[in-house]
Amino acid sequence: MTAIDNARELMRPDRVWPFLVPPAAPVDVSKNVLLYVEGVSVSFDGFKALNDLNLYINDGELRCLIGANGAGKTTMMDVITGKTQCDEGSVYFGQTINLLEKSEPEIAQLGIGRKFQKPTVFEAHTVFDNLEMSLKTAKGIWQTLMARLSPTEIDHIDRVLEIIGLKEHRFMLAGALSHGQKQWLEIGMLLVAEPRLLLVDEPVAGMTAEETEKTAELLTSLAGDHTVVVVEHDMEFVRSIARTVTVLHQGSVLAEGTMEQVQNNRDVIEVYLGEEA
Amino acid sequence: MNWLTQLFAAGRTPGHRVLPFVTVLFLVTTLASMANLMLPESSPLHVSTYTITLLGKYLSYAMLALAVDVIWGYCGILSLGHGAFFALGGYGMGMYLMRQIGDRGVYGNPDLPDFMVFLNWDSLPWYWMGMDQFWFAMLMALAVPGLLAFVFGWLAFRSRVTGVYLSIMTQALTYALMLAFFRNEMGFGGNNGLTDFKDILGFDLQSDTTRVALFATTALMLGVVYILSHLILKSRMGKLIVAIRDGEARARFLGYRTDLYKVWLFVFSALIAAMAGALYVPQVGIINPGEFSPLNSIEVVVWVAVGGRGTLYGAVIGALLVNYAKTRFTAIMPEGWLFALGALFVLVTLYLPKGLVGLSGQLAASRERKAGKAAQQEAHS
Amino acid sequence: MISIQNVNQLYGGTRILWDLDLEIEEGSCTCIMGRNGVGKTTLLKCLMGLLPVESGQIQMQGQPLHTRPAEYRAKAGIGYVPQGRDIFPLLTVEENLRIGLPIRKDKAKEIPEKIFELFPVLGDMMHRRGGDLSGGQQQQLAIGRALVLDPKVLILDEPNEGIQPNIVKQIGDVILKLNEEEGLTVILVEQKLGFARRVGKEFRLMEKGRIVAADRMDNLNDDLIRQYLAV
Amino acid sequence: ADTIKVGVLHSLSGTMAISETTLKDTVLMMIEEQNKKGGLLGKQLEPVVVDPASNWPLFAEKTRELLTQEEVDVIFGCWTSVSRKSVLPVLEELNGLMFYPVQYEGEESSKNVFYTGAAPNQQAIPAVDYLMNELEVERWVLAGTDYVYPRTTNKILEAYLKDKGVAAEDIMINYTPFGHSDWQSIVSDIKKFGGEGKKTAVVSTINGDANVPFYKELGNQGVSSEDIPVVAFSVGEEELSGIDTGPLVGHMAAWNYFQSVDTDLNSEFIQKWHAFTGDENRVTNDPMEATYIGFNMWAQAVTDAGTTDVDEVEQAMIGQEVPNLTGGTAVMNKNHHLSKPVLIGEIQDDGQFEVVWETDGVVAGDAWSDFLPGSKDLLADWTAPVKCGNYNVETKSCGGQAN
């Protein structure tokens, strides 16, 4: 009886065999801090892009990151996601996982998703396929080869399509989308992946005011279950979502605090906001 | 820019037309085989053994083209060295056939192939051991190229060698192998390679039935490989492969170990090529290091491009067509066939960016455009 | 200055621009607005000659442009700052700027100082590869690069995407200055209303490949915004 | 059929085109001439030219095409050994007839092939004899391209030299890949090897394109033919026509034919050749003579047999005699190889050879070398009662190839 049940369970078409699923790496957030970036420095041919950067992101937080062009925001994300090797410093995900030892795919599988500054989507695939590939599933070769979309997954994708407003375009090739649409699609790819930590680089660039609002809502709603780090230059947008804001300058933290505090910080005004903002 | 749009227009998940393809393949094979075996030679419908052999050769080339297409058309890895896997597979089969000769060689030595007697080898080198067993030889014919592809791919893809660098490395690989196999010390017959085969699995290689059987086997294997490739490319794996082609970094950030995928596909493709090589050798009767020549590999890429890369049947059609053209041209215009072939390549790339199979799509697109224009004019009037 | 008449444009089979008409007056600063994907970038590319038009005419100061290649249009005095910046990634900042020198009317041999006054950061980054710069720095470089051409018309496609606020302001100042003091004609695609209002003198609203509203910036009211810019 | 079809199987493109096109032209010229004489058996000859494009499998395929589609009666073709090896099974399967006109490594005798070029004993051994006896050479460099012909030839020569008492350290063997173009180190090694006080000579089996850079390098490094003469087995007039021969004067080649040999038959042949190609400067060479001999022999055999049937022609071929272009007559032996004279010529600055030595009579081509352990006991004889290509005189039986 139980054997049959077990067998039935094993053969369920909407699932990969349980023993094939890698055990979900437990992220130890006992100190309530999800991400530690400590003393990180990165230099390119002598140019210091990050300079002894320290940053702590709490679990479930929505953090805004601002800073002058070239301050090193993108580079920081590169370091976290394993794209760039740092010269010194340490980056921990939770208490135990050292991100510097991991490769990009491993980091992604840990649940760190990323949206690039310049939208990057798979241009020869449809919008739908783009989302399908981003699904949070086992990413091994065999699993991918055998993968079938389950109804729940399809529903999930549909929901996201709705959110990003590309429902009509689901079978359009991503390469044919306009700039803004690609931005949305990439956000959508983040959403379906349901990562623990979202690194969002300039999500509202090229969006209309209304879309910006929508994005703001979306990101706010994500916080809590997920941890979100947003980089953005649109102050209006930042203001609308920000709880804690960190200002980077020349590769290190210049100021950190509520929007209020940051906005009135002389240094920040001088190097970033400008007089009237 | 224009080509991008075209690509998009025709793109979407590539229809591989499995059913029509397999049907046609099956029909042609059966009909040709029957026409060869059953009809008397005088009959106008009789298919000569020459044609059968030719068809068999074309089909193994088609398989090779398929291998290149899988990796180039879908994953964007341009291998200019697939001939190496083809040739290694061929050598595997060749070694088996060589051992089958037994003491029927010119020197009548039961153990050593003629060329070894000839160069005073006194015993069989270790790597020839066991090659008289068909199953073992076939295992080796696949395992060696597969292993080579694995090691090469593992090294290259893990250190993220891409683009032309990869292409040139594959070329270097096959070139190095060519030089190595040309060396007589290697024990593979040097420049003369392996030839003078007598029989396979006890069947006389010269007999019509064996030839038909070889042809049919090739067709069968091509069909199997085709369907297999289709299934793989249709799965999420296939989508991912294309995704890796277009944005490998993005795929990595989605959590896919792209290097493993590439290695896997590279090995898969190498195995197809090796199998093609193993089927090719008994049909043409010789394997020599010339098959490793980088130019051969480039030619395969050209077949794929001519047929239309990124569609499985395109690769097959390309291989068949170019090789048929070559056979015809070398007979009708022996002095000028290179002109024709060269011109064909240039014209196809210029005017049929999606290859011959893209032609229908292109025609459709232009029809659409015309229709669009007409509609517009109507709207104006 | 520039007049676009009846322009149609297709990508593959899909029509993006539909019988589009647009007049730009000399010395004006026109802001083109519209939702994502309505065809703003496409329109600018057609104007620049980077996309072939299906039908229709483009004229600049009475001269037909639509038959001419892009390089001619650049020589004729159109400077283009594309969306996504399109910096030459492997050229240094200096080389990126130098590229435009040969077609300047005054045959200058050196990059005009003015550029560095406008964007001091470019001076600091002179010898770094364009592709290494951060997004915002690239944007400044792109504008600077277009200005090296000493253009009569400057086309900017969302120039503030990804730029820090004080520089956004600065870019606005620069555009205003160029437009008001030097009489440069400016065509600007912009999503951010605030910026558009500050800089633009005219606006054009686009929808589905057509210009659907055109007026002075002062007359851009909430109705229009709701109708054409809201989601 | 109302014509007799003659297949021409020479590469017209690819790497071998350089050598083989000439032979295609030669066959066409012979056919044209024969037709002028009224053809054979009252029928005209019809050439069928195909291009195997220097691609070995294609040789086999084209042979099959010639024999089954075109149904030719005879094939003249092949240059490289590998192409011949590739063609051989097809010829035997379909019982075709081929004439192979190039010097080769021997170790083969097929019922369906007639070898009109030199076997090793018709080129290499006499040349070494000449060097040893006339030039008193004591040290030997055996330089060759790494493929079967040089390997075998060198093997034979090594055995032969050792037989003659040459010490092992006085023999240097060197192999290079096809088309090798950078000879600096090797020539410098040869120079060193030859500079140690003993008279040294190079026996070259370097093939094709690699020769030009080799000789250029010799010239430039100042290795003159008096210091270290080179005797080559693959360099003929054709190859020399692509080299500035000034610095090469005095180096040698061993062949069965040289264009410079002054006989009436030869001048006539050269004249016809010039007329046929319309080029006064085209040279003739040894494989052309071999083609010439082969073609004439075949024509005679067909006439004798009264048919083009392969088996009958094959039997009629044996014992056929045809005048050589260099004087004397060539005889087809029972082993399908010819008896021919061997000449040694020195390169002149006009790109021709001056004959400096020749064998007293003709030398019979040996299918199986006497200097290789595996083939010492083998013998080819295509007449009854032996009728096989590899008869072992010890065991008194034919090898596996018997048919």
Place this chain on the structure above:
Amino acid sequence: MKRLLAICCYCLGLMLSLSATAAEKPLPSELEPLLQELTESSLSKAIPVLDALEAEGGEALQPLFSYMLEGDLYYIKSSRQVIAVSEEAGQETFIDMLSGSEIEPLSSRDIKKIRVNNRLRGHLRDAIARLQLGSESAAVRESAVRSLLSDLDENTLASIREARLNESAGNVKDVMDMALALYRLESAAEASDRIEAIAQLEGSLEGDVRNALNRIADNDPSPQVQQAAQKALVGIEQKVEFYAFIDQLFFGLSLGSVLLLAAIGLAITFGVMGVINMAHGEMIMLGAYTTYVVQLLMPNHIEYSLWVAIPAAFVVSGMAGVLLERLVIRHLHGRPLETLLATFGVSLVLQQLVRTVFSPLNRQVASPEWMSGAWEINPVLSLTLNRLYILAFALLVFFALMLLLKKSSLGLNVRAVSQNRDMAKSMGIPTGRVDALTFGLGSGIAGIAGVALSQLTNVGPNLGQSYIIDSFMVVVFGGVGNLWGTLVAAFSLGIANKFLEPVTGAVLASILVLVFIILFIQKRPKGLFPQKGRAAE
């Protein structure tokens, strides 16, 4: 460069002096019967006749010997009169040897060559050397002594001793002393004498000296002598090894220069423009054929033909490149892989075209006199002149190209176009012209490479094929888009190859180098000098 020229002149001088001394002085008439005999004797019997001639005629016979050596000696069939036929600038002059006067031109049917073979040539050379001991030019005297070193006998020694007495030039004296010592070494009865001779010979790199010492070291009856000889040999071997190293280095550099020349054009068309140009080899081939045609057009000025061929080849290949770009490649922008296919087709067509026009046979391209021979630094080290020139030429071409790309706007424009075509257009760069010019430039340089290669190897339809793979390898190894990388890659591959070759043989060396490249690229996936930065990822 100056040094080279000087050496060149020196060589030329040598040549001239050889033929110029063949002045038309009459021979003593008592030689007539001997001359007669010369025309009649077969090759093997000629040596005694020559000896007799030398003995009787002495120095006056030098021109006759020279003519004979060059194969210019004939006799008139009817009268058996010995004549010399010398050719200069297509003009044949006939000289009667006995009288030394010029005679009426004869038809080639009336005269017959006096045959020489290798053996006779060697003999003649020795004879000439003996006769030249009294030559006016010190250089000639020196080389005369040197060529006598290999077989010294009492006779020759006598002449050398005699010449030594009134020798003025120091270096000639040295060589003569060496000859004397060498002779003493092998013939002196006293061990002390021999040891003294060894001391005198110490450090000499002459091959004959080494051989003699080797013999002594092994066979001398006196152990002291043996020891001395061994010691001397050790010193010599050390030197020889050092020079052998230099030699190898030079071989490597020279192979590198060939690779560089072949690859440089590709570094532009492929490296900078991104066109996978499979027809690159055929551009080289066109250059080589241009050299051939130029030589056909100016048969009497082979010496200068190369100077004409270089620009001509540049233009021919360059034009071909421009055509190729305008007709084919222009339509393939943004499809780099497709350029591979189209250019592959073009390369097939070009090869066949050459086969049809020039026949599939190799064509003969002569080397001008100043490029033949070697620069003899010492008896164990001599650098071949053609390689030396080609090395210099390759570097010259490379730096000229660098300069062009640096100084003109072309360099910048090409890079801009290849990085972003649309944007380049928007910046007013005439992309079409830049493309055509650049492709033309790359192809033109390939053409120039063809001129150089025509001096080293075959000029035939397959010429290009043999270099295309190497060229790609070099460009990729160096790092696509980096000209310096191409330079370094070419030389390092050349040197690696040449240092491996003696150890492993030519074939294995090539294989090892290939394997090395494959492994190297794993370490540095973008070549030696990769394009860096964010964009290159």
